[in-house]
Amino acid sequence: VSTAPLVALLARLGAREPLDLDAVAEGVAAALGAHAAAVLTSDAHTITAGGVWPGRAADHPGFRLPVGRGVTGLVAASGRPERMAADAPRDPAHRRLLGLRPGEAVARVVTPTRDRDGQVTGVLSVVRDVAQPFAAADLELAQALADLVGLRRHADELVRADRTQRSRRDLRIAQAISAEEAERRRLAYDLHDGVTTALASMSFHLSSAELTMAALADAPPGADPAALGQRFEQVRTQVRAAHDLVDLAYDQTRSAITGLHSLVLSDLGLVPALESLAEATPLPVDLVADPSEAFADLPDHVASALHRITQEALRNVAKHAHASHAVVSLRRVGDVVVLGCTDDGVGFDARATADRVGAGQAAEPGHYGLASIGERCALLGATLRIESLPGMGTTLMVEVPVSPA
Numbered sequence: 001v002s003t004a005p006l007v008a009l010l011a012r013l014g015a016r017e018p019l020d021l022d023a024v025a026e027g028v029a030a031a032l033g034a035h036a037a038a039v040l041t042s043d044a045h046t047i048t049a050g051g052v053w054p055g056r057a058a059d060h061p062g063f064r065l066p067v068g069r070g071v072t073g074l075v076a077a078s079g080r081p082e083r084m085a086a087d088a089p090r091d092p093a094h095r096r097l098l099g100l101r102p103g104e105a106v107a108r109v110v111t112p113t114r115d116r117d118g119q120v121t122g123v124l125s126v127v128r129d130v131a132q133p134f135a136a137a138d139l140e141l142a143q144a145l146a147d148l149v150g151l152r153r154h155a156d157e158l159v160r161a162d163r164t165q166r167s168r169r170d171l172r173i174a175q176a177i178s179a180e181e182a183e184r185r186r187l188a189y190d191l192h193d194g195v196t197t198a199l200a201s202m203s204f205h206l207s208s209a210e211l212t213m214a215a216l217a218d219a220p221p222g223a224d225p226a227a228l229g230q231r232f233e234q235v236r237t238q239v240r241a242a243h244d245l246v247d248l249a250y251d252q253t254r255s256a257i258t259g260l261h262s263l264v265l266s267d268l269g270l271v272p273a274l275e276s277l278a279e280a281t282p283l284p285v286d287l288v289a290d291p292s293e294a295f296a297d298l299p300d301h302v303a304s305a306l307h308r309i310t311q312e313a314l315r316n317v318a319k320h321a322h323a324s325h326a327v328v329s330l331r332r333v334g335d336v337v338v339l340g341c342t343d344d345g346v347g348f349d350a351r352a353t354a355d356r357v358g359a360g361q362a363a364e365p366g367h368y369g370l371a372s373i374g375e376r377c378a379l380l381g382a383t384l385r386i387e388s389l390p391g392m393g394t395t396l397m398v399e400v401p402v403s404p405a
């Protein structure tokens, strides 16, 4: 017996390249001196073709066998290998897969492939001429090969799952960074359009007050009192304008700082912080919340994320909804915290948006609010639902699992 085909097959199973299951079927057939082999894949109900020789699995796209029926189905269901001296599968697609002529019977071994946990993931099916029945040793070899194929496929699957997980995580991180970028941009706009502009025009008013005062100081003794009075009035107007601008800059600085960090949240906790967000919203917002104690065990990052989510949800209501009224609710149901924000405004096509947001993308380029909500939910392991229809208002619902206190 030549060991060359077996060595080639083992080398293939141990190689780092992606596993070509048609080539594995060919290698198994060669190692067992068979005239056909198939690597079949099964789930709880159905068996499909993973690799076939002669030919390719791609030549049998519709091939399906039920788990539990027929020899192959029974091996997939029970995980017990079978060796038959003469067998003639009835299913025509199965016969085509094994390259059987009409009425032809063959010697067969059918061995289960398993994953690392012992779960059956498919079968290895090998046939040869009835004139050369398989010996018990052949069955052992077939089972050993099936075991290797099963482990190798499991390893490939784990690698694949890990890669998907990684790329999903990378996407999340990129999204989190861009959401943070967007927030910084928002802050830059707030500071630029509000504070910087106010300061610049304040400086203008003060300069002109200064010039008028200099002119007053230089006025000759005995100058017209009415003209002097008018100058005084001008100075007062400029100073008053500067003063108003100080108030404006002060308010804008405060709101920019609130956008950055909530003092209420860190000092008083989540419920009062949501209350203050509700109050700061330019339309009536009711807060329906369980008592503060219900949220006393929430980790800081969860409270802070829920605060931000509410902030953005209310910002959206104020900006887009044209609502007359909104309700924010915060509930504790066992180990789940449920945050809701509902408005009676114009609504929008949330379904299209939700798909993008769920996939970690901005609702539209340049619109990061909902994406950052989606991001925060993903990082918390929370579920996010956005229900809205044009004309029907909008409901945003977040459920965060928290570990029991």
Ligand SMILES: Nc1ncnc2c1ncn2[C@@H]1O[C@H](COP(=O)(O)OP(=O)(O)OP(=O)(O)O)[C@@H](O)[C@H]1O
Binding pocket: 182, 316, 317, 319, 320, 321, 343, 345, 346, 347, 348, 353, 363, 364, 366, 367, 368, 369, 370, 371, 394
């Ligand atoms: N409560 C709401 N009512 C009506 N439309 C909404 C509501 N919330 C969101 N939208 C719609 O969804 C879009 C996406 O919202 P998102 O918060 O992602 O972006 P944005 O508010 O436009 O911009 P950004 O949040 O980055 O400042 C909005 O432009 C708006 O059309």
Ligand SMILES: [Mg+2]
Binding pocket: 312, 315, 316, 368, 369, 370
């Ligand atoms: Mg927004």
